[in-house]
Amino acid sequence: MSSDTLHHTDHGLATxxxxxxxQRWLYATNHKDIGTLYLxxxxxxxxxxxxxxxxxxxxxxxxxxxxxQPEFFNQLTTLHxxxxxxxxxxxxxxxxxxxxxxxxxxxPDMAFARMNNWSFWLLxxxxxxxxxxxxxxxxxxxxxxxxxxxxxxxxxxGMDLAIFSIHLLGLSSIMGSINIITTVLNMxxxxxxxxxxxxxxxxSLVTAYLLIAVAPVLAGAVTMLLTDRHFDTHFxxxxxxxxxxxxxxxxxxxxxxxxxxxxxxxxxxxSQIIPVFSRKPLFGYVxxxxxxxxxxxxxxxxxxxxxxxxxxxxxxxxxxxxxxMLIAVPTGVxxxxxxxxxxxxxxxxxxPMLFAIGFVCLFTVGGFSxxxxxxxPVDTQMHDTYYVVAHFHYxxxxxxxxxxxxxxxxxxxxxxxxMYHEGRGKFHFWWSMIWFNVTxxxxxxxxxxxxxxxxxxxxxxxxxxxxxxxxxxFCFGLGQIFFFFNVIxxxxxxxxxxxxxxxxxxxxxxxxxxSPAPHHTWxxxxxxxxxxxxxxxxxxE
Amino acid sequence: xTSLAQRNQKMAIKLAVIALLMFGFGYALSPxxxxxxxxxxxxxxxxxxxQSSAALRLEFDxxxxxxxxxxxxxxxxxQMAQAGGIVKTRFLLANxxxxxxxxxxxxxxxxxxxxxxxxxxxxxxFDELVLQANERREVTVVLLVAxxxxxxxxxxxxxxxxxxxxx
Numbered sequence: 032m033s034s035d036t037l038h039h040t041d042h043g044l045a046t047x048x049x050x051x052x053x054q055r056w057l058y059a060t061n062h063k064d065i066g067t068l069y070l071x072x073x074x075x076x077x078x079x080x081x082x083x084x085x086x087x088x089x090x091x092x093x094x095x096x097x098x099x100q101p102e103f104f105n106q107l108t109t110l111h112x113x114x115x116x117x118x119x120x121x122x123x124x125x126x127x128x129x130x131x132x133x134x135x136x137x138x139p140d141m142a143f144a145r146m147n148n149w150s151f152w153l154l155x156x157x158x159x160x161x162x163x164x165x166x167x168x169x170x171x172x173x174x175x176x177x178x179x180x181x182x183x184x185x186x187x188x189g190m191d192l193a194i195f196s197i198h199l200l201g202l203s204s205i206m207g208s209i210n211i212i213t214t215v216l217n218m219x220x221x222x223x224x225x226x227x228x229x230x231x232x233x234x235s236l237v238t239a240y241l242l243i244a245v246a247p248v249l250a251g252a253v254t255m256l257l258t259d260r261h262f263d264t265h266f267x268x269x270x271x272x273x274x275x276x277x278x279x280x281x282x283x284x285x286x287x288x289x290x291x292x293x294x295x296x297x298x299x300x301x302s303q304i305i306p307v308f309s310r311k312p313l314f315g316y317v318x319x320x321x322x323x324x325x326x327x328x329x330x331x332x333x334x335x336x337x338x339x340x341x342x343x344x345x346x347x348x349x350x351x352x353x354x355x356m357l358i359a360v361p362t363g364v365x366x367x368x369x370x371x372x373x374x375x376x377x378x379x380x381x382x383p384m385l386f387a388i389g390f391v392c393l394f395t396v397g398g399f400s401x402x403x404x405x406x407x408p409v410d411t412q413m414h415d416t417y418y419v420v421a422h423f424h425y426x427x428x429x430x431x432x433x434x435x436x437x438x439x440x441x442x443x444x445x446x447x448x449x450m451y452h453e454g455r456g457k458f459h460f461w462w463s464m465i466w467f468n469v470t471x472x473x474x475x476x477x478x479x480x481x482x483x484x485x486x487x488x489x490x491x492x493x494x495x496x497x498x499x500x501x502x503x504x505f506c507f508g509l510g511q512i513f514f515f516f517n518v519i520x521x522x523x524x525x526x527x528x529x530x531x532x533x534x535x536x537x538x539x540x541x542x543x544x545x546s547p548a549p550h551h552t553w554x555x556x557x558x559x560x561x562x563x564x565x566x567x568x569x570x571x572e
Numbered sequence: 573x574t575s576l577a578q579r580n581q582k583m584a585i586k587l588a589v590i591a592l593l594m595f596g597f598g599y600a601l602s603p604x605x606x607x608x609x610x611x612x613x614x615x616x617x618x619x620x621x622x623q624s625s626a627a628l629r630l631e632f633d634x635x636x637x638x639x640x641x642x643x644x645x646x647x648x649x650x651q652m653a654q655a656g657g658i659v660k661t662r663f664l665l666a667n668x669x670x671x672x673x674x675x676x677x678x679x680x681x682x683x684x685x686x687x688x689x690x691x692x693x694x695x696x697x698f699d700e701l702v703l704q705a706n707e708r709r710e711v712t713v714v715l716l717v718a719x720x721x722x723x724x725x726x727x728x729x730x731x732x733x734x735x736x737x738x739x
Contacts, residue, residue, distance in 0.1 A: 142580045209587045213580045247591045251598020266602055272683040277605050281598055344612070 059151075060144035061550060062129050067446070068151050069126025070439075074515070076118030076158060077432075081508050083111040088470075088504040090487050091497050104487035105173035106189070110161060112176030113193065116293070117200040118158055120431045124296040125150070125207045127438055128235045130446065132211065134541035134548060135229045137220025137557040142213035150206040157199035164192035175485060177282055180267040180275045184259050191260070194253045201246040208239035208246075215239075220540070220553070222562040226317065229539050229565075233320050234299030237327045241288045241295070244331075249285035252278060276341050283334035291330045293427060295323060297394075297434035298365055301387045304441050305369050307536040308384035309376030312567060315368040322361035322368075329358045339407045340414040348407040355405035359398065366395055381534075382456030386437035389464050390430060397425030400475065415485070418478025424471045436463070436514070443521050444529030448547030451521040459517060462510040469503030538567040628653040628689070628721050632661060633731040640736045641669035642703065644677070647710070653690070659715040663696065663732070667703035674737040675701045679730065686728035689718040700737055 050058060059065050086107050090098050099107065129147065133140055141147050164171040169187025172178065183190055215236045219228065228236075256278070258264040265271025267278045298319075306313045313319065335343060335351035343351075369391050378384070400422040404410050413419060436459070443451050473496035482493045489497065532542035543561055544552045557565075630653050632646035647662040667673045677697040681687040692698075696711035703709060713730075 143584065146584075205588075205591050209584050209591075212587060213583045217576060217579050217583060243587055243591050244594055247595035248598040248601075251595050251601075255599070255602070270680075270682045270684060272685065274605070277602060280605060281601050284601070 060148055062133050062141045062147065063548060063550065065147050065151050066126045066130030069122050069129055072154055073119050073123035073126060076114050080111050080114035080119055081511065083107045085504060085508050087111065088501040092501040093498065094489050094491055094494055096488055099487060101487045102170060102173055105485065106165065106171040108485050109172050109175055114161060116176065120293050120427065121204060122154060123435050128211050131442065131541060132214055132232060132235060134544065134552060135539050136215065136218065136223060136232055137540050137553050137562065138214055138218035139551065139553050141210050142218060143210050146206050147210055150203045150210065153199050153203040157196045160192045160196040164189040167192065178256065180256065180278050181269065183256055184268055191257065194257050197253050198250055201250045204242050204246045208242040211235050211239040220556045220562050222559045226320065227566050230302035230313065230319055231299035234295040234323055237323050238292050238295045241292050241327055245285040245288045248281060252281040252285065279338050279341060283337040286337065287334045288330040291326055293431045297390065297431050298323065300434045300438045301369060301390050303539065304383050304387040304437055305372050307534050308381060309373045309378050310536040311372055311376040314371035318364055319368055322364040325361040326358060329354060333358065336405055339410045352405055352407045356402065359402055362398055366391060381453060382460055383437045383441035385457060385460040386433050386440065389460065390433040390437065393425055393429030397422060397430060400425060413478060415483055416478035417474040417482045417484055420484050421471050421474035421478060428467060444533045445541055445546050445548055447522050448529055449521050449525035450527055450529045450533060451517060451525050455517045459510060459514050463507060466503045466507035466510060470500050470507055473499050538565055540565040628725065629727040630659060631727060631729045633729055634663065635731065635733040637733060637735045640734055642667050642673055642675060642734055644732065644734050653717045655717060655721045656719045657717050659717060661713050663711050664708065665703065665711055666708040667706055670705045672705060673703045675703060675734050676737050677732040677734055679732055682729045686725065689721060691716040697732060
């Protein structure tokens with residue numbers, strides 16, 4: 032079958048026009064509509080989780096108990112973590128994949144349009160369960176986002192709601208992943224072999240595989256938790272012969288790959304943006320692909336580094352320590368390739384590039400603090416201190432979130448048809464960059480000085496750095512409201528219409544369609560010449 | 573040649589099967605974990621009490637419910653029980669208030685299956701206890717140990733929590 036017929040016969044839906052009003056969104060099957068839904072949902076969750084973070088920082092502004100009871104403080108930290116990971120970062124990346132993958136690989140839509148609608152609409156009820164849990168007797172889950180037993184076995188019905196919510200979120204992720212893998216593997220334009228795909232497609236593909244492998248393991252772990260709570264099973268209940276440490280093993284078998292589920296798509300985005308604004312093809316495309324796969328494989332073998340403090344035999348500690356350090360190798364390959372891409376390029380510093388460079392610098396800081404934590408004897412000292420909080424916020428805020436901001440500014444002209452206000456974009460970047468560091472850098476010192484995480488009150492000597500971090504957090508939060516108005520301003524016309532390819536160095540296929548991208552694109556797949564032209568971004572034509 | 577829709581469907585089914593297998597793998601980690609711990613000899617609770625396969629290490633734990641002005645202390649916190657033997661252990665109770673107290677001790681076991689191996693012949697937890705103001709009293713528990721002790725159970729904890737009895 033020629034690829035031409037292939038695209039037409041298998042996409043009956045493509046002839047549909049969007050319905051009006053709420054029906055367009057409720058019954059959405061178009062990848063762009065669903066991508067938009069995902070992105071807005073992620074933004075709402077980002078603000079919700081962010082407000083919770085500000086609640087945490089307000090309490091920690093000075094020692095003593097100011098605003099919250101310790102139980103509620105624990106609920107805030109727990110919900111902040113779960114909402115940011117499962118409600119904001121992951122759906123945002125799925126949203127980007129939905130919006131951009133078909134455009135970038137020359138497919139008319141995602142492989143399973145109706146399942147795509149389901150994957151999204153499972154998210155709002157899941158989020159509602161989490162929010163409702165704040166108002167049930169006993170309050171929301173308060174055992175941290177890791178849900179460690181025995182606390183999670185003993186706590187109230189808020190934990191059950193969190194478990195059901197995680198089930199729904201996991202189901203949504205698995206369905207989204209099936210869609211991404213099938214689309215990338217089966218629906219690429221003719222001439223686009225696997226090793227010629229844009230790197231964002233590669234990282235989305237590998238991330239989707241990771242999710243299919245580990246999301247069900249988390250679902251199993253929380254199901255066991257649920258049956259331990261209500262059906263007298265004893266997987267983790269010590270009184271019945273179960274072992275709470277087993278939960279930690281199962282959780283981190285999911286949890287560590289999860290870290291890369293949030294990092295790999297960011298790597299993909301940055302790998303798209305840096306070559307464009309350096310006006311050079313990506314340096315070492317193939318090594319980037321191999322590095323992505325290596326990171327994914329290694330991520331399954333290092334979960335034990337989250338558990339150095341549980342009393343592991345020295346051999347096991349060494350095993351997990353060396354493998355963890357090994358991940359720095361492919362990650363280093365990526366960082367050096369980005370730097371080499373910029374090296375002697377004709378760089379310009381529009382907002383997406385600023386966020387991408389910010390990502391590379393700060394993610395590297397987060398990577399180094401991770402390397403320090405990977406050393407078992409050091410980890411024993413740092414375990415559950417603010418050093419760890421600083422480390423993972425450098426990876427997840429300066430990593431995942433900054434890459435998402437970069438992506439939004441990069442593709443906003445394609446989504447809306449209008450150019451955003453460059454000055455405002457740059458202001459958003461610098462504001463976020465400065466206040467992010469004011470918030471999280473002092474946490475390294477707090478951790479090194481021994482301040483434990485997840486506490487509502489602290490010893491007097493930690494006051495100054497906590498006050499600085501709290502001021503930073505509120506300013507950082509304020510900047511995100513500015514981002515919202517920036518996006519709204521662009522949607523309403525921005526600084527004028529955007530051309531189909533607003534960036535000088537943009538080569539990939541999405542820049543071949545008009546801005547805003549029409550409701551249906553690539554009903555006829557791009558011809559070989561167009562695909563070849565798009566490959567310049569990777570220098571693999 | 574199969575159509576794209578068929579190929580997509582086939583792939584979706586394969587991926588869904590992988591997801592289901594991984595869900596099962598999560599559960600399989602439970603027995604695998606026990607097997608690994610045994611095989612690698614890192615079951616520390618077991619290692620410390622393997623002098624005799626017929627011996628069971630008994631640990632005694634005590635608690636007082638909040639707001640009860642009393643203390644309880646196990647005088648022998650750890651004892652080794654031999655199969656078929658009798659274990660006698662003592663606790664010291666004290667009323668720390670200036671009022672008489674009516675108390676009851678609530679017993680519990682961990683792991684729960686140890687309850688079947690240890691039969692209480694005598695226990696201060698059988699009865700309500702009345703302690704006069706500032707009175708201290710020694711009480712006992714006598715346990716009959718089962719004839720057969722399973723090899724895999726190395727240790728058991730017996731816990732007693734003092735609760736106030738409504739006057």
